[in-house]
Amino acid sequence: MTLATRESDPANGPIPLPSKPRESLVHSLHDEVLARLREFIVEGNLAAGARVPERLLCERFGISRTPLREALKVLASEGLIELLPNRGARVRRIGEREIVELFDVMGGLEALAGRLACERISDPAFAEIERLHHEMYGHYLRRDLHGYFACNQAIHDRIVGAADNAALSATYAGFAGRLRRVRYSANLDDNRDRWGEAMREHEEILDALRRRAGAELGDILFRHLRNKRKAAASQEAAVTPPGEVVAAESA
Amino acid sequence: MTLATRESDPANGPIPLPSKPRESLVHSLHDEVLARLREFIVEGNLAAGARVPERLLCERFGISRTPLREALKVLASEGLIELLPNRGARVRRIGEREIVELFDVMGGLEALAGRLACERISDPAFAEIERLHHEMYGHYLRRDLHGYFACNQAIHDRIVGAADNAALSATYAGFAGRLRRVRYSANLDDNRDRWGEAMREHEEILDALRRRAGAELGDILFRHLRNKRKAAASQEAAVTPPGEVVAAESA
DNA sequence: TCATCCAATTTTGAATGCAATTTGACGAGC
DNA sequence: GCTCGTCAAATTGCATTCAAAATTGGATGA
Numbered sequence A, B: 001m002t003l004a005t006r007e008s009d010p011a012n013g014p015i016p017l018p019s020k021p022r023e024s025l026v027h028s029l030h031d032e033v034l035a036r037l038r039e040f041i042v043e044g045n046l047a048a049g050a051r052v053p054e055r056l057l058c059e060r061f062g063i064s065r066t067p068l069r070e071a072l073k074v075l076a077s078e079g080l081i082e083l084l085p086n087r088g089a090r091v092r093r094i095g096e097r098e099i100v101e102l103f104d105v106m107g108g109l110e111a112l113a114g115r116l117a118c119e120r121i122s123d124p125a126f127a128e129i130e131r132l133h134h135e136m137y138g139h140y141l142r143r144d145l146h147g148y149f150a151c152n153q154a155i156h157d158r159i160v161g162a163a164d165n166a167a168l169s170a171t172y173a174g175f176a177g178r179l180r181r182v183r184y185s186a187n188l189d190d191n192r193d194r195w196g197e198a199m200r201e202h203e204e205i206l207d208a209l210r211r212r213a214g215a216e217l218g219d220i221l222f223r224h225l226r227n228k229r230k231a232a233a234s235q236e237a238a239v240t241p242p243g244e245v246v247a248a249e250s251a
Numbered sequence C: 001t002c003a004t005c006c007a008a009t010t011t012t013g014a015a016t017g018c019a020a021t022t023t024g025a026c027g028a029g030c
Numbered sequence D: 001g002c003t004c005g006t007c008a009a010a011t012t013g014c015a016t017t018c019a020a021a022a023t024t025g026g027a028t029g030a
Helices: A029-042 A054-061 A065-078 A096-120 A123-141 A145-163 A166-180 A192-210 A214-239 B029-042 B054-061 B065-078 B096-120 B123-141 B145-163 B166-180 B192-210 B214-239
Strands: A081-084 A088-091 B081-084 B088-091
Touching: A029 A054, A029 A065, A029 A166, A054 A065, A065 A081, A065 A088, A065 A166, A065 B065, A096 A145, A096 A166, A096 A192, A096 A214, A096 B096, A096 B166, A096 B214, A123 A145, A123 A192, A145 A166, A145 A192, A166 B096, A166 B166, A192 A214, A214 B096, A214 B214, B029 B054, B029 B065, B029 B166, B054 B065, B065 B081, B065 B088, B065 B166, B096 B145, B096 B166, B096 B192, B096 B214, B123 B145, B123 B192, B145 B166, B145 B192, B192 B214
Parallel strands: none
Antiparallel strands: A081 A088, B081 B088
């Protein structure tokens, strides 16, 4: 307390830090910046392959380059951006090949989650998933895509949560974030066959989970993700002519 | 078109930029520090729960605090250390619970690798794994623990490699690194039953891989890791009295 | 007209500096 | 004797600064 405390100066103001709550429970400025920057990129505010303008983002976030660059290193380790030596950061371009890879890993993680969930899930937690399943079915019948997606994601999240494995949850969330960037417009509305198939797969999922058949559920979940990927890929192929690349990097 | 082509200059020297620089070979100081620091921690040079002394490491690596702190953020995101606001970095203490979690995730990743490997593995790659398997069997018969471990790890690495999925390989390597820190002395020499069981499981693994039975191989691999974890846990329990914790953090 | 070269500007990577917080210790008070 | 409050030293987090590399723009020459 003996140090000159500036908080008595009301007109301090060079860096107002408006929205940041003082000393929120545990997180520092770095985490704040990291989360915001990740959100910023995942949301698609930066084109794939585009340079990440340090100075601009510094001004936008009201910070200096040091914490921003720290966040960039972390995002690079997460695979969201890539750091070219002496050439700055770019938003990683995700190719077709990598999308397939990410889907497969997601499938493996969900398979694991399903297996673990069968070992640990409580009856109330299962009942909640069952409820979500029926709600989702209602959305399916009504062709309510938005509600369907919400329930669908909630179910998968509950399964991962029921696995009760922090390392799995964190890894799953990381891959989900990486995949969220790709706009795989799995527009089920244009693909009624796939929608019905997905719904049937979810029936199998619920059934296996009810029977606590771990290995079986894992297998179903992996194939479920595989089919989802294939549907997304065909959709993508239908929308995007082959070979078309949004060139944002000349070299 | 207007790109300045420097390749006409024969005596350019330091970085000729011949054609297209693949970013993988170019490493900055940051990556160097990151790799060295990770190695430093994984190798166990810092006690679990101990503070990570910034200034000391700066002198040790001959760098300033900025790149070191960047590396610390990345290692924290990898789960090797934890960052307490205003209280610095500590080596993460891995509890019994987390070891179980990590083993399960490893099991899930290996199961995925096995499944994918069945889809993609070439005959020569399988033959190589088969060769390693027989070599490992020889080590088993001779009770050569070191050789056995080497072959064992080589086999698992080959399976992951055969999956041909960069995202999977990177994630697998990350978890392997986190687990390498824990000295689960699965000393098979004191646990002949487990050793024989592991050998039989590897027979099953090879058999399923030969038949390209993906789902089955995934199941075997997951259970293989589960059994390995259980053996390690019982071993740990036999060595460490229950409740004993190497307290390195007073708080 | 076009490609090549060179200097100025911008941008990146790392070091240093500074305020704020924590840590540890000493002494006053109960 | 023990607890609590105050203070100095060390540490942390972030901003600023500095050197080096890349990019840009114009000048030069074929």
